[in-house]
Amino acid sequence: MRRELPVACATLLVLLTATGCGETHAPGGPTSVSVRRTDGTSPAPSQGGRVVLAGADARLGDDDFVLNSAAVAGDTLTISASYAGGCRTHEFTLVIAASFTESSPVGLPAVLRHDANGDTCEAFPTASYVFDLALVRARYRAVYGPGAGRVALQLDGVPDGGLVYEFTA
Numbered sequence: 001m002r003r004e005l006p007v008a009c010a011t012l013l014v015l016l017t018a019t020g021c022g023e024t025h026a027p028g029g030p031t032s033v034s035v036r037r038t039d040g041t042s043p044a045p046s047q048g049g050r051v052v053l054a055g056a057d058a059r060l061g062d063d064d065f066v067l068n069s070a071a072v073a074g075d076t077l078t079i080s081a082s083y084a085g086g087c088r089t090h091e092f093t094l095v096i097a098a099s100f101t102e103s104s105p106v107g108l109p110a111v112l113r114h115d116a117n118g119d120t121c122e123a124f125p126t127a128s129y130v131f132d133l134a135l136v137r138a139r140y141r142a143v144y145g146p147g148a149g150r151v152a153l154q155l156d157g158v159p160d161g162g163l164v165y166e167f168t169a
Helices: 004-019 134-144
Strands: 044-048 050-053 066-073 076-082 091-096 106-115 126-132 149-155 164-167
Touching: 050 126, 050 134, 076 091, 076 106, 091 134, 106 134, 134 149, 134 164
Parallel strands: 044 126, 050 091, 106 149
Antiparallel strands: 066 076, 076 126, 091 106, 149 164
């Protein structure tokens, strides 16, 4: 009986450690970002993300994540991201540069920032985040004038030309 108790305790400890916050997802996934989701899995329902101009005084976060996919449709950018956690709300912010790069179409450097809000759980969830691109359109019009436009979002981790935002007058 004495020998069985330590084995049972060790087994229980291993099981509790492996379950994290109730999920046991492994941190696998693609090594490069696709512009469309092709693996057939469905991420959690979309959550809103913030869009800010570089240099804005905002808490942005610098926690790790895996960018699974990114796509522009209409006036929104939708990303799918996986990250360690699962017990707290995670926030993603799209930080856009103050100036454009001259190309055809014009480019706009951007980076995603992730704030896990101190989440230490060990699950590896995947979630979708949707970003309203109104600030990108407003920055374009402030620089190039009113009317329709095309902007290539140069998002870290996405192949060049993969994200083009087009809008009308």
